[in-house]
Amino acid sequence: MDTAPEKTAATLSDVAREAGVSLATASRSLNGSDRKVNESYRRRVLEAAERLGYIPNLFAQAVAKGSTMTVALLVADIADPYFSQIASGVINAAEEASLVTTIAVTGRNPQRELATVRELRGQRPRVMILAGSRSSDSEYEQQLLGELSAFEENGGHVAFISQNQPAFTTVQLENQAGAKALAEALVPLGYKKFAVITGPGNIRTGSERLRGFTEGLATHGVELDEESIIHASFTRDGGYEGAKELVRNGLDSVDLVFAVNDVMAVGAMSAIREAGFDPGVDIGVAGYDDIPTVRDVTPPLTTVRVPLEEVGRRALQLSFGSESVQQLATAAPVETKVVLRDSTPSRVR
Template identity: 40%
Template structure:
């Protein structure tokens, strides 16, 4: 007995024209239904897909590409695939792709704006059906102008684009809750009694950093403290960057009682340098992170941080990309959650 939905041995595999004829639709409608393109009602598309499954039809993606059509492949562009932040976003993109019969092509740019534009051009050449651009935008919009132009041309040609964490691009976007989350993590330390805060921040030209700092300064101002009095050291968004930033902060401000790292990777560097200097955490200096990557709970001490739903962010981005375009760019915000662990405590009494 053969499995339902598979052609019997010896039979010629069904073609797209067979699906169209059996479903009672045109060849173009059958093609759009199976590729989940716009211009077909969901009821008709579902009917065509059901007929295709019954006949055992398998789309010839290669032939479709040669004919000039788009594939059911989503391009995901991230800064660094080895960074847990982007790895978790990628997991959400891959999950939604699998649920919808798509696959994912991943590229990374190492935070180089020119590399973003080049990767977008490569993905356009491979005729991907959608592009998700994940990673912070730039404070100076000129830095992402070339990538923005490539994406606009891709959309004009029928592709779908969604950006994660980009303010300046005119496309659908998922915007992490960076400013509000920065305010929440600073508020936690202020509520514990800390007043001598310092920030180990990532590169100053990223909007993610500007937003997180804006939230921290809003919380500080609410306590009647001068926001600009909180020292900030900028360094790469890495463990070594966290070490370098903390060294700079403690050397210039030895009375610091709490260091806010603006991502969890930097926070591991903060903890490393404090341990090297014999400073107890949290009783000597409290430490916070940002994002809540999986390793945060396994650090010693376990890291107090603010959780952004990275996997859900990736899922939401591709979900938007698979929807028909709207007249105006859509913006989808995410929530955040304070996760209090062992790396924060009230400051030690001063002598």
């Protein structure tokens, strides 16, 4: 049995001893301290560290300093492109600030989300970023908000993405305005009879987009009746099933289906196609988010672009900014923009 030697990693005391200096001096030479240390000492320490392959223990540092290098990110599902893009932005921004990102997933389960937040607090992260799809289930919501307030009172920062969460820093995603703009861009193309596939009632992002869309239609005097709104799970399969239901209800009268996010829209398109309709020809389809893949489905999907990477980045920066910067940026929402593609060709003449 080739049992490994398993000598534990070199510690700072090892380095100090090796260099023949005190612990204090070693610490000061290695980690950015304001205290000056004689160049010759510093060199000796650095060399000793090199020789021993010393790597400072981040956790011990955190304990000693009373502040950590971590930012915690909560997402519903990291495999969903929406979240993985946000994560990408957060991670990159964090690395630039030499912070470490830890990710936890909630699976859109409020109960689990609450539990996760609680556990995450144990990490004493500098920032906790909660991304999207917060449910509006009030029982848990209260507790969640309470937990987060406590976290902030102990010196942590919280940033929400997408929710308008008055008590905390938020990267506003303008779901309602974006969806409204989409509707207003669609009507002039000649679409008359709309259907919407949205998420479960308790998912805010979905409701907001639905509301905005309805509003946009109303502006043009188009009404969206109850039967054309169908609720499904917030995933690709949800979109697929939603469209199936739409088909069952008789798709013929419908002009255009708006799925409240791109993955749902993509699923819907597949279902529509399977039902023998030709998306983009027989019926328009639109999504929301502009995730990368929608350029590559056929036909390319009309959607509302939201710069997800940028959003993640911004969430991190915001949570560090001074009060005023936060106010400002919270006030100035991220730029969303309607992107018309072939899935919604013009129908006029």
